[in-house]
Amino acid sequence: MIGLIFDMDGVIVDNNDFHYKAWQQLAARHDIQIDEDFYREKMNGRTLNELMDVVFQGKIPHSEALAIGLEKEKIYRELYAKHLAPTPGLLELIATASEKEVPLVVGTSAPSENVVFTLDGLDLRKHFTGVVDDSMVTKGKPEPEVYLKCAAMINRDPQHCIVFEDAISGITAGQRAGAKVIALATSHKREELDADLIIDDFTQLRWEQIEMLIDS
Missing domain, CATH: 1.10.150 (DNA polymerase; domain 1)
Known part of the structure; x- marks a missing residue:
């Protein structure tokens, strides 16, 4: 799953x-x-x-x-x-995941105040099983702790998870956790990123690509 x-x-x-x-x-x-x-x-x-x-x-x-x-x-x-707005294509991806009953979770280095500001400000919290924020880890990215806790929160083996990241340290954390990583080129240039798939935003992602990554 x-x-x-x-x-x-x-x-x-x-x-x-x-x-x-x-x-x-x-x-x-x-x-x-x-x-x-x-x-x-x-x-x-x-x-x-x-x-x-x-x-x-x-x-x-x-x-x-x-x-x-x-x-x-x-x-x-x-x-x-x-300016608060979801990244293009995010809502469509969330809708598809919901239809397929795929659980979603947030793993962030941000403080809880920013989580409230973002997820509640955009009315997105209802789509996620939970959140692992900076107060819930002892070692931040690039250590894998945050993403291991995220996988446990949704009862998934990390190898069956896709991590969506933009930061180099976060990509490393996802890889160290054993997950596949899709990188968004929002904070770094594409050539700086080393991930299983690189996209500019979620409009460039098809669900079939997610399934192919998990199966690979």
Whole structure:
């Protein structure tokens, strides 16, 4: 039986630019340097706990760094609120999965506030069996913990699951979990991604491709 596991940022919503803009605003407020290469290579896909260690490198207390990180997430939600929308083709994929009684679950490095903002803001939570967010894992991506917990949540062997990811660290996490990975080129260029299938958005995906990946 197939199970579908969705990362949230860059997959359920194409919001990478708004996260980057929020980091830029935060950097200006706190006199830190975060350029695009650093963001994409070192930050994308990590939990907030891990992110703030990367950004501040232990130069300030972790509790203070985490508070600054939560400030960034608030900036992000304010920036993206007027633009919140599902990635093209997502709703059609969800409808097909529902017809075929294939369970869906979300595995994200985002904090719970962003999960509420996204899934409830788009009225999507009802389609998913559950969510594994950053508070539910001890090791973030590229470690496989989040996706192993997602597979267990829907009672599926990871080998029978498809992980949808946009971040390089998330693709690695899905692969380490033993799942097939379909990468969305929303946060990285296609040539930077190493996955079983690469798409720009869900309009380029046919259900037959999902079945072929599981059977391969």
